[in-house]
Amino acid sequence: TRTSRPQRILKAVQKNATKGDPESVISAIDHYCRHKEWAMNVGDDKGLILDSVLTEVNPSTALELGTYCGYSTVRIARLLSPGSKLITVEFNPAFAAVARQIIAYAGLQDKITLVEGPSGDLIPKMKERFGIKSFDFVFLDHWKDRYEPDTKLLEDCGLLKKGTVLLADNVICPGTPEYLKYVRNSPRYESRYYKSNLEYSKVEDGLEKSVFLG
Ligand SMILES: O=c1[nH]cnc2c(O)cc(-c3ccc(F)cc3)cc12
Numbered sequence: 001t002r003t004s005r006p007q008r009i010l011k012a013v014q015k016n017a018t019k020g021d022p023e024s025v026i027s028a029i030d031h032y033c034r035h036k037e038w039a040m041n042v043g044d045d046k047g048l049i050l051d052s053v054l055t056e057v058n059p060s061t062a063l064e065l066g067t068y069c070g071y072s073t074v075r076i077a078r079l080l081s082p083g084s085k086l087i088t089v090e091f092n093p094a095f096a097a098v099a100r101q102i103i104a105y106a107g108l109q110d111k112i113t114l115v116e117g118p119s120g121d122l123i124p125k126m127k128e129r130f131g132i133k134s135f136d137f138v139f140l141d142h143w144k145d146r147y148e149p150d151t152k153l154l155e156d157c158g159l160l161k162k163g164t165v166l167l168a169d170n171v172i173c174p175g176t177p178e179y180l181k182y183v184r185n186s187p188r189y190e191s192r193y194y195k196s197n198l199e200y201s202k203v204e205d206g207l208e209k210s211v212f213l214g
């Protein structure tokens, strides 16, 4: 096919959403991915859990690992208080290029910094590059094999503080067994599983919320 799936998602946003209206961008992506073609956005079911955890934390500084088309980036940024910031990391330049346009269409570009590159290389540079002391909230949604090493890296780089909330997507499907073992067995985290379903599907999936205890 001539266009990529992310490009087709962008087209659906430009066709069906209203510029500057994040809710309409979220709805347009959900409608397209539920009725036209599946895509790996966190989606509307797990998205409601993301919204509720985010509202509870009300982070000043948030990190997202795995931007893809920017669906959860928009979901997070739309709920941030004025002056709060979201840094989102994407390894795939084609995904990042579409995400920038979807984020701009939603009118949220002033709250979001999209950084391209491998999370393992970028995490150690967060303090020096973006003047981050620590994150209040981290959404893990990139690659299942990176959840545990990147969490350890965030700890080692002093980017987590007492009370930081980690929220991890796909802990059941595709599944992140090593990550679950780590956060559920470590005395430094208080973890809880939110049962839901894989985006736009009936298959079980869920989010794991883990509070860093310092
Ligand atoms: O690779 C993924 N990164 C981030 N999120 C994902 C996500 O929400 C779902 C899936 C996924 C789930 C089932 C399947 F059959 C094929 C792909 C992958 C990722």
Ligand SMILES: [Mg+2]
Binding pocket: 040, 041, 042, 141, 169, 170
């Ligand atoms: Mg996901």
